[in-house]
Amino acid sequence: MQVFGLDVGGSGIKGAPVDTQTGELLDERARVGTPDPATPEGIVEAAAEVVSRFGWNGPVGCGFPAVMKGGVAHTAANIDEQAVGFDFGGALEEALGCRVGLVNDADAAGLAEARWGAARDNNGLVLVLTVGTGIGTALISDGTLVPNTELGHIELGGRDAESYAADAARKRENLGWKEFAGRFNEYLGAMERLFWPDLIVIGGGASKKDEKFLRRLEARADIVPAEMLNTAGLAGAALAAADNIGAPA
Ligand code: BGC
Numbered sequence: 001m002q003v004f005g006l007d008v009g010g011s012g013i014k015g016a017p018v019d020t021q022t023g024e025l026l027d028e029r030a031r032v033g034t035p036d037p038a039t040p041e042g043i044v045e046a047a048a049e050v051v052s053r054f055g056w057n058g059p060v061g062c063g064f065p066a067v068m069k070g071g072v073a074h075t076a077a078n079i080d081e082q083a084v085g086f087d088f089g090g091a092l093e094e095a096l097g098c099r100v101g102l103v104n105d106a107d108a109a110g111l112a113e114a115r116w117g118a119a120r121d122n123n124g125l126v127l128v129l130t131v132g133t134g135i136g137t138a139l140i141s142d143g144t145l146v147p148n149t150e151l152g153h154i155e156l157g158g159r160d161a162e163s164y165a166a167d168a169a170r171k172r173e174n175l176g177w178k179e180f181a182g183r184f185n186e187y188l189g190a191m192e193r194l195f196w197p198d199l200i201v202i203g204g205g206a207s208k209k210d211e212k213f214l215r216r217l218e219a220r221a222d223i224v225p226a227e228m229l230n231t232a233g234l235a236g237a238a239l240a241a242a243d244n245i246g247a248p249a
Contacts, residue, residue, distance in 0.1 A: 003017070003058065003238035004016070004017050004018070004059070004238065005017070005236075005237045006050060006237060007062075007234040008065065009233075012032065013050055014029050014050070014233070015047070016054075016234060018235050018239075020239050023112060023115060023235045024235075029234070032049055038083075040082055040083055044092055057098050059100075060092065060241060062100060063108035063234065067150060068102045068103055068148065072086065072089065077134055101241035101244065105136055105233055106136025108239075108240060109130055109236050110128035110201075110236065111145055111239050112233075113201050113227065114143055116227075119224075123142045124197075125140070125196070125199075126140045126197060127139055128140065128201040131206045132167050132204040134166050135187070137149045139151070139197075145245070154190060156186060169183070177209065177213055182216075185217060188200065199222050203228075208225075
């Protein structure tokens with residue numbers, strides 16, 4: 001099946017048509033800047049602009065950095081709070097005139113890693129973590145996603161975990177990689193005590209720092225870097241739409 005995948009992020013909105021059998025992009029990815037301020041209407045307009053560049057009128061899947069249920073955003077940890085309660089599914093369907101499914105961005109990346117990437121052969125419990133501005137989490141058991149886990153917001157060191165251990169915290173507080181990896185290991189310890197995953201997949205910018213970051217991480221479970229790189233978000237969003245996850249209720 002061919003589905004258009006969209007990935008809405010804090011700085012850019014990326015999209016491309018995706019072959020949902022293979023996870024491959026069928027055309028070069030397009031990107032437009034996320035509007036500032038990132039009002040819901042502005043985001044919908046920019047996302048529609050990405051899709052229209054391809055003259056696409058088939059199904060669309062979109063990853064969004066919030067809890068998503070039936071097309072509606074329910075949280076706004078790292079995005080404009082006007083998003084809360086906004087029906088992105090309905091607005092995008094109206095703007096595009098086609099079926100649109102919305103899922104959490106980390107869930108989209110997790111689905112892609114489980115189907116085609118670093119967790120493709122694992123039928124146990126997989127925890128996919130995207131380490132960036134926030135900590136996005138996807139929990140997948142034998143290929144089935146438990147959506148909207150938001151485990152980046154557990155309490156750690158008396159703080160919201162992502163404000164303590166996301167890559168943005170490293171930059172904001174000028175932490176060295178060793179100290180940052182130490183903080184992230186505390187986070188992994190908390191995840192292991194609660195969920196006992198068999199495999200932990202690390203995505204996001206920090207996952208490319210092998211010597212500085214990945215090699216310093218410790219857990220009982222195997223820890224591997226994400227494999228889908230920049231395409232996990234949009235390929236996973238397309239896959240979710242093909243499987244009818246996140247469609248408006
Ligand atoms: C949000 C999640 C999102 C993650 C990564 C967090 O702040 O609460 O919904 O998946 O950032 O973008």
